[in-house]
Amino acid sequence: MLSHIYLVYGSTKPLVEEKVEKIIEQYISVPDEFNFSRYDMQETPFEMIAEDAMTLPFLSDQKVIIINNSFIFTGEKVKTAHEINLDKVVNFLENFEGPNVVIFKVLQDKLDERKKIVKRIKKLHTIEKIEPLDESGIKTLIKQNLNQHFKDIKADALDEMIQLTGLNYSNITKEMDKLILYTGDTPVITKQDVSEVVSRSLEQNVFLLTDYITQGNKKRAIHLMKDLINMKEEPIKLLALISSQYRLFYQVKILSQKGFSEAQIAKQVKVHPYRVKLSLRKVKQLEINKLLDIMKECADTDYALKSSYLDKVLILELFILKI
16 A cells, blocks of 8 residues: 655665655656645745645646655754744644655655654654665766766776765765866866865764874874864864764774674664774774773763863863873
């Protein structure tokens, strides 16, 4: 039996779009103004969307309503021009019976499982999770995108791009747009082009920061930390990301010693396989006791950041020097 409400989520936009199109095809053959509507939850009051969803279709058996940017199912905090009453959305999920079809779309890999609204939609309706692509899949998508602009990219340039952006397709898309503009009519993108144009993602910056700390390169670590602070990143957020990275190192170290494969570790700790791949390279030089000591320092520094009257940047700097 076909559903009337779907939630499709995942960070790889082309795959999410592809899944949404397949769902649409189950209900309407040719979308038109009478049987198809598209909204953005950040821009349109949900009451207006719900009214459209509950309006009987005209000249059609069913109507499909797409709701982009459905951030209410995630932990993301988004500013909107209107207030969203989550109780009303939950009421809609509990009582909507069609005949129209509503598709909520989220371009993130995780939902906030603690939220009542997530629990209700998972219990009552159809959830479609689009798994993130591996490194090979992302590289193929990048090449395909560039080919559409009559461009190619050298292998080392492609590796550099992945190294700088991680495997977040949203970040990669933005950086590809910059590369295409930067290279103009030049048909082949080089590693130098990537180095000059592509910005390192916050996640990759934090990975590099922990790498400097692990190597004992405190000068570079503090310099990078201050660069991130100047980019308006909060010290407490940076510490949380550093803590998360070292916690991942610890988990990867333990599981690898138990004989788990890269894919098995990724599934066990619920992170992207690419992060596990990078972590496996680093944990070889890290002892378990050292990781435990650093994680304890992370916890102590987190307490200091939340309770001390000292300058927060100074607290983070002292943390880096100490470990």
